[in-house]
Amino acid sequence: MKIKIETLSNAPGKTFTYDFTVAEAALSLNEEDMQVTAPLEVQMRAAYRDEKVEVEGSLRTRVILTCSRCLKRFLFSVNEEFADEMPMENEAEIDLSLLAREILITMLPYKPLCQAACQGLCPTCGSDLNEKQCCCPVDNVDPRLSVLKKLLE
Numbered sequence: 001m002k003i004k005i006e007t008l009s010n011a012p013g014k015t016f017t018y019d020f021t022v023a024e025a026a027l028s029l030n031e032e033d034m035q036v037t038a039p040l041e042v043q044m045r046a047a048y049r050d051e052k053v054e055v056e057g058s059l060r061t062r063v064i065l066t067c068s069r070c071l072k073r074f075l076f077s078v079n080e081e082f083a084d085e086m087p088m089e090n091e092a093e094i095d096l097s098l099l100a101r102e103i104l105i106t107m108l109p110y111k112p113l114c115q116a117a118c119q120g121l122c123p124t125c126g127s128d129l130n131e132k133q134c135c136c137p138v139d140n141v142d143p144r145l146s147v148l149k150k151l152l153e
């Protein structure tokens with residue numbers, strides 16, 4: 001979805017509405033730890049003001065993410081509003097699909113968590129601590145050594 005800047009700049013201050021979807025594959029965001037599973041639905045309003053294009057609207061899609069603690073995959077729903085502005089210099093057009101893709105990336109968590117209280121994996125045996133508590137000692141540092149460690153800090 002590309003629009004000509006001219007369309008906007010010929011009517012400064014006027015709001016134009018663009019509703020469109022971007023197919024999952026066209027987003028090319030799919031990696032091993034992330035899969036977009038629904039088309040990106042975009043509702044965008046754009047207006048030209050003071051040599052800038054102001055955009056706002058909302059994005060909707062679903063993404064399968066990988067929990068950064070327990071490595072389980074989980075479904076993450078995106079349904080968020082955004083507002084942004086871009087200075088225009090010599091651009092003749094804006095690719096709104098590309099813009100929506102960039103905004104979507106900012107909405108995805110940097111360290112995804114399947115749940116806020118995810119217990120993660122045991123560093124010793126690798127079991128999922130959300131499912132069961134393993135028998136590995138929580139802290140296998142000798143208490144006397146840990147006093148020493150404190151002194152060294």
Ligand SMILES: [Zn+2]
Nearest residue numbers: 067070114118
């Ligand atoms: Zn998790």
Ligand SMILES: [Zn+2]
Nearest residue numbers: 122125134136
């Ligand atoms: Zn363990």
